[in-house]
Amino acid sequence: GAGVSQTPSNKVTEKGKYVELRCDPISGHTALYWYRQSLGQGPEFLIYFQGTGAADDSGLPNDRFFAVRPEGSVSTLKIQRTERGDSAVYLCASSSMGQAGTQYFGPGTRLTVL
């Protein structure tokens, strides 16, 4: 079946603007994760959903970042009042209950804040 998909693949915005990044997990996967990858670094955990609820949002850097998953499938990461330091690749991953620890990643959204 299809893998994890993310849209848009690239997003360029101006400082102070609002952006939304979308993730479509693998069908049937109940767990969904967001990570952020800065240039030259490994991905860093942002938030984890189990079903519709955010089970752990401890990785979100501040209250400008928020994510939802209203129907337990698609998720949207929302960033308010973007700053240049938010520029990074935002990765989404999903896993099924029976494969704890094996997360499958999407291609990412490259966010550039000018």
Place this chain on the structure above:
Amino acid sequence: GNSVTQMEGPVTLSEEAFLTINCTYTATGYPSLFWYVQYPGEGLQLLLKATKADDKGSNKGFEATYRKETTSFHLEKGSVQVSDSAVYFCALNPPDYKLSFGAGTTVTVRA
């Protein structure tokens, strides 16, 4: 806390050379260990994994053995190809779903 330290790159090799990328970790409990690969222009792909001590993960000619006594999970391939050029990430899952990644090692294989 949980952390992963992997060999700094970049690494440049000739085709058919032997590749080793060192990875050590710090973790509480009994983590699962992973190697992910990112080919140019593509997303992160799971390359191999090991879920307990002494397990060996293998895929596409790559191998890594979970060594609890040395807290290591080194990646090896006996004969690399140009198509193996990529960024390789070592990662651990404590396990509590928060994957912790190393900084990545860029490997370039020349024909």
